[in-house]
Amino acid sequence: MPIVVNKYLIGRRFVGIALWPFIVINNSFLKEDEVFINHEKIHLRQQAELLVIPFYIFYFTEYLFRVIQYRNLHQAYRNISFEREAYLNEEDLDYLKTRKLWSFFKYR
Structure with missing residues (x-):
């Protein structure tokens, strides 16, 4: 998984993003x-x-649905x-070793 440092690729509002097969970050200190x-x-x-492509389709479709549901972009x-799974498990550095296939469905 290559990490690319480029502040122009992802915009000002984001510090990083996973774009298969890369992780793009805006500052090299995030590598640590x-x-x-x-x-x-x-x-x-x-x-x-x-x-890959269906992920982005589902991600943005769910985002639009959630915008209508919550009427708040951050919420x-x-x-x-996908974000709920990632945020709730990001501190478990062994999570990916035990994660089951399609686990994001548990976070709907």
Whole structure:
């Protein structure tokens, strides 16, 4: 999993993003943040499970649904099932070793 440092690729509002097969970050110090990197690795696993393109389709469809549901962009983002799985397990650095296939469904 290559890590790319480029502040122009992801915009000002984001510090990092998983774009299969890369993790793109806006500052090199984030390479040392194990929790942050684990969060993005969880997204890479989700993307692989859904064969990448369907992941993005489901992600943005659910985001739009959550925006309508919560009428708040940040709350909508935090309640996307993929994000819920990643945020709730990012501190468990062994999570990906025991994670079952399609685990994000538990976070709907």
